[in-house]
Amino acid sequence: MATYRAVIFDMFDTLVNFKNVHLPLVQVNGREVRSTSPFVYEALKPLCAHVPFDEFFHAFVGAYRAAEEIRNREQREVTAQERFQMVFARLQIPDGPGVSACMEAGIAEHMRVLARAMEFPESHRTLLDRLQPRYRLGVISNFDHGPTVEMALRTHGIRDRFEAVVVSADTGWRKPRPEIFAEAFRRMGIGPAEAIFVGDTPEVDVLGAQAVGMDVIWIDNGTKALPPGTPPPTHTVRSFVEVGDLL
Ligand SMILES: [Mg+2]
Incomplete structure (x- = not known):
């Protein structure tokens, strides 16, 4: 690893x-x-x-x-x-x-x-609590309204865990475009090789991270297949909490 x-x-x-x-x-x-x-x-x-x-x-x-x-x-x-x-x-x-x-x-x-349809399981909070002392954390979201992403993170008491929250409504570009990843790197002052991306959607999360040279953990929840020809993700897990076994 x-x-x-x-x-x-x-x-x-x-x-x-x-x-x-x-x-x-x-x-x-x-x-x-x-x-x-x-x-x-x-x-x-x-x-x-x-x-x-x-x-x-x-x-x-x-x-x-x-x-x-x-x-x-x-x-x-x-x-x-x-x-x-x-x-x-x-x-x-x-x-x-x-x-x-x-x-x-x-x-x-x-x-x-x-x-009201956004749920934050306690098991996710436990994992973030474990990761935060060891890693710098960020979010990159494809969503049409930046304040709603900020508000959801604040409502669940986790906004302060993240150094950068980058939303496509504010950057203009959506994942898998490299520009939105580059904005997160710029705000965090890091390069792609220093970070790993975690996401569930093959076309935007896996392909987007791979295209900018990031390692990626794909959460394969059984609903979406990797497009044919996609290079294997660095790691594949079945759920968010399994990310804790890798990091
Ligand atoms: Mg997603």
Whole structure:
């Protein structure tokens, strides 16, 4: 096992678990889906009073899919603000006084409800407590709203464990782009060979870390396969706590 000065973590489904089942259940067109949309719709009522919920839902989900398409194609982040502007464009809500404040209220509500689905197991805290005295720690997250990542870490009392928390909404680029890794190295004053990355998503975490010359621990939770031709990760584990057996 090589020695490292730093360990850099992916956020969601690595450090913090995201549990879709904690999102509100919504009935749309006779289907049940998990979505923040009823709360966002309420928060946007001053702008959307004339829009039926079903129509709002389709714009909200349609903008999400369009944002995901851009994220996957260009590997740049589409921020929550950009995504909400896409919703407004679909609903033909013109810009005007109060629109931006109302949008921020809608984003805040969306993020508040999403945060209820974020779980931080005590076993993860125990592992961080063990690693912190021995390694410098950082986070690199693909997420469309930086303050929500900061808030989630603070809510669970672990923000101070991390020297750098780098979020794609703030850097513009998403993993696997090298720029977002380089930002973490810059903030921590380290090089890629001095750190190991820990993450669950092959296409962004494993390939991204490998491309910048980092060793990587892949958390293979059984839901995602390595793309064909991917060089083997430095280590593969089944769960976050197993990282403790390696570091
Ligand atoms: Mg992840």
